[in-house]
Amino acid sequence: MRPLSFKITSDHFLLWVLLSLLWGVTGSVTASPTTATTQTAQSTTLSTIKPSPENVKKVEVQGRNETSITLTWSPVNNISTYILQYNKNGSSKKENISASQAEVKHEVSSLNAGTKYHFTLVTVFEGVNSTGYTFTAVTAPENVKKVEVQGRNETSITLTWSPVNNISTYILQYNKNGSSKKENISASQAEVKHEVSSLNAGTKYHFTLVTVFEGVNSTGYTFTAVTAPENVKKVEVQGRNETSITLTWSPVNNISTYILQYNKNGSSKKENISASQAEVKHEVSSLNAGTKYHFTLVTVFEGVNSTGYTFTAVTVPPKVPFVNVSERSVTSITLKWINVDRNWSYLLQINGSDVADIKNVSSDVVSHSVTSLNPGTMYKYSVTTVFEELNSTAYENVTVTAIDCASVAWHVGNSSIKGIVEGLFSNATASNGSQTHVSFGGNNVSFTGLYPGATYEVSLMYETYQQCRHNLTILPPGLTAHCEYWAAGYSIRIVWNKPVGMWTDVEVNVTGKPKKIPNTVQYIVIPGFLPARTYEVSLASFSGTVRSSEPFVFKCSTDPRGVIAGSVLAVLLFCVLVFLAIFILFIRPDLISRKRTFISGCELVTKKCSAISVDMFAAHFHQLSMDDNRGFSVEYESLIPVGTEQTQKVAVLPENKPKNRFNNVLPYDWCRVKLTTSDSSESSDYINANYMPGYNSNREYIATQGPLPSTVNDFWRMIWEQTVGGVVMVTNCTEGGRTKCERYWPANSTPCLYGNLLVTMTSEQQDPNWTLRDFNVKHRNTSEQRTVKHFHFTSWPDHGVPQCTEVLMQFRGLVRRHIERERTGAPTVVHCSAGVGRTGTIIALDVLLQQLEKKGEVDINGFVHKMRLNRPHMVQTESQYVFLHQCIMDILQPDEKTDEHIYENTDMIYVNATALQEFRYNSNP
Numbered sequence: 001m002r003p004l005s006f007k008i009t010s011d012h013f014l015l016w017v018l019l020s021l022l023w024g025v026t027g028s029v030t031a032s033p034t035t036a037t038t039q040t041a042q043s044t045t046l047s048t049i050k051p052s053p054e055n056v057k058k059v060e061v062q063g064r065n066e067t068s069i070t071l072t073w074s075p076v077n078n079i080s081t082y083i084l085q086y087n088k089n090g091s092s093k094k095e096n097i098s099a100s101q102a103e104v105k106h107e108v109s110s111l112n113a114g115t116k117y118h119f120t121l122v123t124v125f126e127g128v129n130s131t132g133y134t135f136t137a138v139t140a141p142e143n144v145k146k147v148e149v150q151g152r153n154e155t156s157i158t159l160t161w162s163p164v165n166n167i168s169t170y171i172l173q174y175n176k177n178g179s180s181k182k183e184n185i186s187a188s189q190a191e192v193k194h195e196v197s198s199l200n201a202g203t204k205y206h207f208t209l210v211t212v213f214e215g216v217n218s219t220g221y222t223f224t225a226v227t228a229p230e231n232v233k234k235v236e237v238q239g240r241n242e243t244s245i246t247l248t249w250s251p252v253n254n255i256s257t258y259i260l261q262y263n264k265n266g267s268s269k270k271e272n273i274s275a276s277q278a279e280v281k282h283e284v285s286s287l288n289a290g291t292k293y294h295f296t297l298v299t300v301f302e303g304v305n306s307t308g309y310t311f312t313a314v315t316v317p318p319k320v321p322f323v324n325v326s327e328r329s330v331t332s333i334t335l336k337w338i339n340v341d342r343n344w345s346y347l348l349q350i351n352g353s354d355v356a357d358i359k360n361v362s363s364d365v366v367s368h369s370v371t372s373l374n375p376g377t378m379y380k381y382s383v384t385t386v387f388e389e390l391n392s393t394a395y396e397n398v399t400v401t402a403i404d405c406a407s408v409a410w411h412v413g414n415s416s417i418k419g420i421v422e423g424l425f426s427n428a429t430a431s432n433g434s435q436t437h438v439s440f441g442g443n444n445v446s447f448t449g450l451y452p453g454a455t456y457e458v459s460l461m462y463e464t465y466q467q468c469r470h471n472l473t474i475l476p477p478g479l480t481a482h483c484e485y486w487a488a489g490y491s492i493r494i495v496w497n498k499p500v501g502m503w504t505d506v507e508v509n510v511t512g513k514p515k516k517i518p519n520t521v522q523y524i525v526i527p528g529f530l531p532a533r534t535y536e537v538s539l540a541s542f543s544g545t546v547r548s549s550e551p552f553v554f555k556c557s558t559d560p561r562g563v564i565a566g567s568v569l570a571v572l573l574f575c576v577l578v579f580l581a582i583f584i585l586f587i588r589p590d591l592i593s594r595k596r597t598f599i600s601g602c603e604l605v606t607k608k609c610s611a612i613s614v615d616m617f618a619a620h621f622h623q624l625s626m627d628d629n630r631g632f633s634v635e636y637e638s639l640i641p642v643g644t645e646q647t648q649k650v651a652v653l654p655e656n657k658p659k660n661r662f663n664n665v666l667p668y669d670w671c672r673v674k675l676t677t678s679d680s681s682e683s684s685d686y687i688n689a690n691y692m693p694g695y696n697s698n699r700e701y702i703a704t705q706g707p708l709p710s711t712v713n714d715f716w717r718m719i720w721e722q723t724v725g726g727v728v729m730v731t732n733c734t735e736g737g738r739t740k741c742e743r744y745w746p747a748n749s750t751p752c753l754y755g756n757l758l759v760t761m762t763s764e765q766q767d768p769n770w771t772l773r774d775f776n777v778k779h780r781n782t783s784e785q786r787t788v789k790h791f792h793f794t795s796w797p798d799h800g801v802p803q804c805t806e807v808l809m810q811f812r813g814l815v816r817r818h819i820e821r822e823r824t825g826a827p828t829v830v831h832c833s834a835g836v837g838r839t840g841t842i843i844a845l846d847v848l849l850q851q852l853e854k855k856g857e858v859d860i861n862g863f864v865h866k867m868r869l870n871r872p873h874m875v876q877t878e879s880q881y882v883f884l885h886q887c888i889m890d891i892l893q894p895d896e897k898t899d900e901h902i903y904e905n906t907d908m909i910y911v912n913a914t915a916l917q918e919f920r921y922n923s924n925p
C-alpha cells in the first residue's frame with residue numbers, strides 16, 4: 001500500500017486539477033463501503049485513491065507429473081481473479097484464473113519434465129494488481145530409457161544407463177532374501193555404471209530405478225536381471241564302455257539346463273541337456289575307444305552361462321583285434337599285434353597269470369616273446385589293452401610250442417619209422433616228395449609201408465602250425481647176389497640184383513677189402529684171387545650214409561678148371577691145352593663166358609614164355625629154387641615194371657583220393673570198374689577196383705580194396721550194378737591191432753541199409769579156416785532181390801601165408817564150385833586190404849589150377865604178368881609168387897611133404913633177410 005501525501009501550493013490551477021481528481025476518487029470509493037469508511041474519516045480528497053490487493057499467502061503443489069503441476073491456494077479476501085505467470089522454453093506465459101471456491105486449484109500443463117519453473121501469482125482487485133507472489137515448482141523427472149547389464153558373475157551385476165537430462169541422482173531398489181534394498185546413486189559422467197554386489201548366484205532380481213530431480217521421484221523404471229549360476233559341484237562317471245561315458249551330477253538349485261562341451265576328432269561338440277530329476281544322468285555316446293576327453297559342463301540359468309566345470313573322462317580301450325603268433329620255438333612263442341594308440345599299454349597273461357605289462361610301445365606293432373615254456377605244450381594266452389587303468393576285454397586264444405623232432409628216439413626200419421613223441425600235435429606225416437603217409441597212433445608215431453632207402457621228411461603239425469620236421473632215411477633195401485667164374489679163377493665177378501627201393505651205393509667186401517660201387521652198375525670184377533678157392537663175400541647197400549640192416553653174405557668159389565688141368569698133366573696135355581685154348585678162344589668163346597646159373601626162358605621176353613607142362617614142372621621148380629631161389633627172384637623182378645606206365649588219372653582226382661585205402665595202390669584207368677552215375681546224388685563213378693582176367697574171359701573177377709567206412713556204400717553199389725553173386729574176402733577186418741577192412745555186412749540177422757541196398761544176412765557158417773555167409777540184397781527203390789555168397793578166408797595168418805597150401809586150395813575149391821554152379825558170367829569180387837597181394841594170389845591160384853586141370857600145363861609168370869597189366873602189384877611179394885609155385889608143386893606131388901617146411905621156417909630157406917621181412921610186411925594187406 002503506497003501512502004498518499006498532499007502538499008498545498010499557490011498554483012491554483014494545479015490545485016484544481018488535483019481537487020477534481022480527488023473528487024472522482026472519493027466518488028468511486030463510495031462503492032466500497034469498507035475502505036470508504038476509513039478514507040472518509042480522514043479526508044474527502046484521500047477517498048478517491050484505490051489501494052493494491054494483497055498477495056496470496058501461500059501456494060502449494062498439490063500434484064505433479066512429468067508434464068503438469070497442480071497448484072492450490074487460499075483466495076485473498078474473496079478475490080477471485082488471479083494471474084499466474086511463468087516462463088516456458090524462454091517465452092513468458094500468463095494464465096488468468098478466476099476462482100469461486102474457498103480453495104483455488106489450478107493445473108499448469110504442457111510443461112517439460114524434470115524442469116524447475118518460477119511462478120508469479122498476482123492477485124487482481126478492481127483492476128489493481130497485487131505485488132505478485134513468487135514461488136518455484138518442479139515437474140517430475142522422466143525415467144531412464146534403458147538399463148543394460150554390462151557384466152555379471154555369481155554375486156554381482158553391473159548395470160549401465162544414460163542419465164536423464166543430466167540428472168545425477170538415482171535410487172535403485174530391489175528385494176534380496178525377502179528384504180527391500182535401496183541404493184542411492186549419484187552420477188557425474190555421461191554414462192552411469194553401477195555394480196550391484198553381494199547377490200545370490202543364479203537368481204532373478206526385480207529392479208526399480210527411480211530418477212530423482214529436486215527431490216521429486218520419477219515413476220520408476222522396472223527391469224529384471226539375473227546373476228550367473230554356480231557350476232555343478234562334481235561330475236561322476238557312472239558307467240562307460242568303449243564308445244560311451246555316462247555322467248551324473250546333482251543339479252544346481254534345481255536348474256534344469258546344462259551344456260556339455262568337448263572335443264572329438266578335432267571338432268568341438270556341444271550337447272544341451274535338460275534335467276528334471278534330482279540326479280542328472282547323461283550318456284555321451286559315439287566316442288572313440290581308449291581316449292581321454294576334456295569336458296566343460298556349463299550350468300545355464302535364464303540364458304546365462306556359469307563359468308563352466310571342467311573335468312576329464314576316458315573311454316574303455318578296445319579289445320586287441322587280432323594277435324598273431326609270429327614265431328614258435330620249442331621253449332618260446334612270439335606274439336604280435338597292432339599298437340593303435342601309443343598311449344595304451346597291454347597286459348599279457350599266459351595260462352591266466354600275468355607275464356608282462358607292456359608299456360610305452362613306440363612302434364606300430366607290439367612284439368613280445370614269452371620264454372621258458374615247455375615243448376609241445378598248449379598255452380592259453382590273453383592280451384588286454386590298458387588305458388588310464390581301464391582294461392579292455394581280453395583277446396584270448398591258445399597256441400602250442402614247437403616240438404624238437406630231432407631229439408626223438410626214432411626207430412628207422414626197412415620200411416617203417418617209429419618213435420614216441422612227447423608233446424602236443426594233431427597230425428604226423430612222413431613224405432618223400434611224392435607220397436605222404438599219415439600216422440594215426442597219437443604219440444606213438446608210426447609210419448609203415450615206406451619205400452626202402454628213401455628219405456622222408458617227418459613232419460608234426462598242430463592244426464595248421466608246423467610243430468617240427470626232421471629228415472630220416474629208411475634203411476636201404478637188402479641185396480641178393482651171386483658170383484661168376486672170371487679170368488680162370490684169378491678174378492671174381494660179383495653180380496647183384498636191382499633191389500626194390502632206393503640206394504646210392506653197394507659196398508662189396510671180399511676178405512676185408514670193401515669197395516663202394518655206385519647204383520649205376522650192378523656188378524664188379526675184382527682181381528687178385530686164386531682159382532679153386534672159396535671166399536666169403538659180403539654186400540651191403542647204402543642210401544647216402546645209411547647202411548642196410550644186414551649185409552648179404554655168401555660164399556664165392558673161383559673157377560677150379562684151370563687148376564685141375566694145370567697141375568700133374570700139365571706137360572702131357574700141353575698141346576691138347578693149347579689146342580683147346582685156341583678152340584675156346586676162337587671158336588667157342590661162349591664156353592668160358594657162359595653163366596653157370598639158370599637163365600629162364602621167361603626172363604627175356606615174358607610174353608612169349610611158354611607154359612610149363614605137368615611133366616616139366618618139378619624140374620622147373622627145382623631150377624628156380626636153386627642158388628637161394630635166384631630163379632624166382634629174377635622172374636619176379638622182371639615183373640616189377642609190367643603195366644606201370646599206364647595211367648591212374650581218375651584215382652588221384654582230389655575228390656577220389658580219400659576213397660583209396662593206400663595211396664600207392666591205385667587202379668589203372670583203362671580197366672577200372674565204373675559205378676553208374678545216373679543217380680544225380682552220386683557225383684563220382686570211382687571205386688578202387690579193377691576187372692581181372694580169368695581162364696575164360698577178361699572180366700571174370702573184380703579185384704578191389706577192402707572197403708573204407710566211406711566206400712562201403714560204393715562197394716555194395718558195385719556188387720549190385722555188376723550183378724555179382726560171390727564175394728571172396730581174404731583178410732580179417734583187423735589183424736595185429738590194425739584195421740584192414742571195414743566190416744561191410746550186418747553183424748547179425750538185423751538188416752542193414754547201405755545206400756539204396758538193404759542187406760540181410762540169411763546164414764552164417766563158421767569153419768576153422770573160413771566163414772561162409774549168405775546175404776539177401778534188396779534194392780530199396782525197385783524191391784528187386786538177389787542173393788550174394790560171401791567166402792571169407794579167416795586163417796591167412798597175420799605175418800605169413802597159410803600154414804599149408806592145402807587149406808587155401810580147399811577154400812578155392814568152394815569158390816570155384818559156386819562159380820560153376822551159378823554160371824551167370826558175372827564177375828566174382830575178390831578183395832583183401834589193398835586188393836593186390838592176397839587177392840592176386842587167390843585169383844592166380846584159381847586160374848592156374850583151371851589151366852592145370854584143362855591143359856595139363858601152367859604159366860605162372862605169364863598170368864601174373866597179365867594180371868599186372870590190369871592192376872598194379874598183383875601178387876605183391878616174391879614170397880607170394882613162390883607160394884603159387886608151391887601150390888602147383890603140392891598138387892602134382894601130394895605125398896611129398898618136404899617142401900612144406902618152406903612155410904614153417906622160412907628163415908632157413910630164404911637167406912635173403914630183406915626179402916623175408918618184406919614178405920612178412922606185405923602179407924598183411
Ligand SMILES: *[C@@H]1O[C@H](CO)[C@@H](O)[C@H](O)[C@H]1NC(C)=O
Nearest residue numbers: 063064065066067068107109
Ligand atoms: C499429468 O496429470 C494430468 C492431470 O492429472 C493429466 O491430464 C496428464 O495426462 C498427466 N500426464 C502424464 C504424462 O501422465
Ligand SMILES: *[C@@H]1O[C@H](CO)[C@@H](O)[C@H](O)[C@H]1NC(C)=O
Nearest residue numbers: 083094122124127128129130
Ligand atoms: C496488472 O498486471 C497485468 C499483468 O502484468 C498487466 O497486464 C496490467 O496492466 C496491470 N494493471 C495495472 C492497473 O497496473
Ligand SMILES: *[C@@H]1O[C@H](CO)[C@@H](O)[C@H](O)[C@H]1NC(C)=O
Nearest residue numbers: 151152153154155156158195
Ligand atoms: C564378481 O565381479 C566383481 C567385480 O567385477 C568382483 O569383485 C567379484 O569378486 C566377482 N565375484 C566372483 C565370485 O567372481
Ligand SMILES: *[C@@H]1O[C@H](CO)[C@@H](O)[C@H](O)[C@H]1NC(C)=O
Nearest residue numbers: 171173182210212215216217
Ligand atoms: C522418492 O523415492 C524414495 C524411494 O522410494 C523415497 O524414499 C522418497 O520419499 C521419495 N520422494 C518423494 C518426494 O516422494
Ligand SMILES: *[C@@H]1O[C@H](CO)[C@@H](O)[C@H](O)[C@H]1NC(C)=O
Nearest residue numbers: 239240241242243244246283
Ligand atoms: C556302450 O553302452 C551303451 C549304453 O550303456 C550301449 O548302447 C552301447 O551299445 C555300448 N557299446 C558297446 C560297444 O558296448
Ligand SMILES: *[C@@H]1O[C@H](CO)[C@@H](O)[C@H](O)[C@H]1NC(C)=O
Nearest residue numbers: 259261270298300303304305
Ligand atoms: C552359453 O554357452 C554356450 C555354449 O558355450 C554358448 O553357445 C552361448 O552363447 C553362451 N551363452 C551366453 C549368454 O554366453
Ligand SMILES: *[C@@H]1O[C@H](CO)[C@@H](O)[C@H](O)[C@H]1NC(C)=O
Nearest residue numbers: 347354384386389390391392
Ligand atoms: C585290469 O586287469 C588287471 C589284471 O587282471 C587287474 O589287476 C585290474 O584290477 C584290472 N583293472 C580294472 C579297472 O578292472
